[in-house]
């Protein structure tokens with residue numbers, strides 16, 4: 001199989017490595033936005049900026065230049081950009097009249113494109129920009145470094161198209177990487193987006209040393225918020241018990257490799273959102289998705305008090321102590337209401 005991975009950040013690079021490992025043995029073209037980055041990666045066989053200490057397998061070729069020139073002959077296209085790069089990438093694929101299956105790796109909501117619009121999930125962006133594309137999402141609990149090192153990982157291939165789910169399994173399923181299929185793309189995308197927001201909250205919780213009870217409560221109630229929003233958007237409830245729901249929430253909220261969790265830890269130290277983001281050097285999608293999560297929930301009449309608290313913290317309109325008191329001071333209610 002010839003796989004083109006678009007975007008050479010940490011995750012695009014890790015997934016290129018996973019597909020090209022001898023067990024998979026696919027031919028992989030990794031497209032980088034910056035020509036100088038592509039040249040350096042191709043000659044040193046590493047990605048020092050985004051994934052240091054990982055050696056690229058021989059089957060990975062790193063290229064740059066016009067994206068359209070890298071597309072012909074691909075059996076599968078993987079979009080490894082952040083949400084911010086998804087729309088323009090899909091536009092290029094639509095212009096190039098791509099017929100191969102396409103999957104994105106980004107987890108979040110796109111920022112609203114106009115002042116009165118709501119931010120969109122990735123499959124909603126695709127429906128606007130490239131309605132004819134056979135596409136889906138590859139998601140689930142997965143830190144780039146561990147996947148690049150071939151440590152055991154499970155992912156979920158989500159698409160309404162069976163051909164996309166099958167292509168993702170053919171491309172990535174290997175002894176180190178199990179890929180499950182799921183037709184519920186709404187559930188998988190809501191899980192992937194909301195877990196980032198909850199991971200910021202968990203980082204804050206741990207940074208303030210609120211305790212293990214508090215973290216367990218936060219994750220459980222965070223899962224309830226995620227599920228409520230997902231079901232209101234048309235997802236299946238069982239998806240949130242799966243890899244992209246509970247699985248990715250557990251990983252991102254408790255794993256110290258998470259950039260979103262790090263944002264929460266830095267906010268607990270008193271850093272502003274801007275300072276926290278700047279110190280990461282990588283994208284933390286929860287920072288950009290949190291407001292949209294709350295806006296989409298409000299539009300549907302769904303209560304998401306933890307997500308709302310994260311927005312107030314990121315905006316600097318409430319202190320950690322204030323949001324803690326507000327959350328703990330809510331009226332008693334039934335667990336499943």
Ligand SMILES: NC(=O)c1ccc[n+]([C@@H]2O[C@H](COP(=O)([O-])OP(=O)(O)OC[C@H]3O[C@@H](n4cnc5c(N)ncnc54)[C@H](O)[C@@H]3O)[C@@H](O)[C@H]2O)c1
Nearest residue numbers: 008009010011012081082084085105106107143144282283
């Ligand atoms: N890193 C992980 O462990 C991991 C795992 C699963 C999913 N993801 C998701 O994958 C996506 C990418 O994350 P990452 O870790 O690779 O990020 P990163 O910060 O390591 O790299 C981002 C890459 O995207 C490129 N980029 C930035 N803005 C762009 C734009 N507007 N258009 C095109 N390219 C752009 C950058 O040049 C860089 O190559 C995110 O949505 C993230 O949530 C990451």
Ligand SMILES: O=P(O)(O)OC[C@H](O)CO
Nearest residue numbers: 140141142257258259260
């Ligand atoms: O480092 P984070 O917080 O962007 O999380 C990375 C992956 O999404 C974990 O599954």
